[in-house]
Amino acid sequence: MDTLTPRQSAIWQFIRDYQAEAGFPPSRAEIARHFAFRSINAVTGHLEALARKGAIELAPDIPRGIRLLDLDRHDAAPPGLPLIGEVAAGSPLLAEQNIQRHCPVDAALFRPRADYLLRVTGQSMRDAGILDGDWLAVHATREARSGQVVVARVGHEVTVKRLWRQGGRLELRAAHPDFADIVPDADTQQVEIEGIVVGLIRADVS
Numbered sequence: 001m002d003t004l005t006p007r008q009s010a011i012w013q014f015i016r017d018y019q020a021e022a023g024f025p026p027s028r029a030e031i032a033r034h035f036a037f038r039s040i041n042a043v044t045g046h047l048e049a050l051a052r053k054g055a056i057e058l059a060p061d062i063p064r065g066i067r068l069l070d071l072d073r074h075d076a077a078p079p080g081l082p083l084i085g086e087v088a089a090g091s092p093l094l095a096e097q098n099i100q101r102h103c104p105v106d107a108a109l110f111r112p113r114a115d116y117l118l119r120v121t122g123q124s125m126r127d128a129g130i131l132d133g134d135w136l137a138v139h140a141t142r143e144a145r146s147g148q149v150v151v152a153r154v155g156h157e158v159t160v161k162r163l164w165r166q167g168g169r170l171e172l173r174a175a176h177p178d179f180a181d182i183v184p185d186a187d188t189q190q191v192e193i194e195g196i197v198v199g200l201i202r203a204d205v206s
Contacts, residue, residue, distance in 0.1 A: 109199070158194065
């Protein structure tokens with residue numbers, strides 16, 4: 001695979017950051033505005049180059065039809081983040097049995113810096129644009145603001161939810177009508193924030 005140019009890398013990173021915040025990819029007009037391109041054709045040219053190099057896939061008949069591909073297919077991506085799969089109950093996230101492999105994703109691409117990737121299981125955050133099989137880039141921290149998507153441990157289970165604080169009460173909210181929010185009972189359930197989600201990769205692992 002050909003190495004991305006600095007401009008192509010910047011566009012890829014903008015798409016990733018936009019999707020992580022908004023839950024869906026940017027439009028071509030939004031990319032043009034961000035990079036001060038004079039025409040949509042300039043954006044299209046860069047996106048087609050990214051697609052030829054295997055960094056994205058394009059669905060031309062779908063609005064915002066840009067799909068980021070797995071960075072471990074990219075020759076220029078430096079090694080380094082562990083990919084956490086299904087977490088064994090009660091075990092530390094980075095325990096050996098939870099790490100599926102190490103992926104050549106540069107931790108410094110994310111703000112704040114990512115410490116690991118977490119493979120999503122299930123659809124409880126579907127309406128936030130987080131789907132089963134996605135990889136979340138996670139910054140390890142015990143502190144999180146209300147409204148942030150967090151990785152949290154509730155008892156022996158690890159979950160990804162949006163954090164809300166109502167006065168002194170903490171809630172972990174799903175983004176799917178079929179899934180219940182988690183409102184921990186402080187007397188019976190211990191909740192620990194393991195990290196905040198700082199990016200999303202829709203991995204092509206086929």
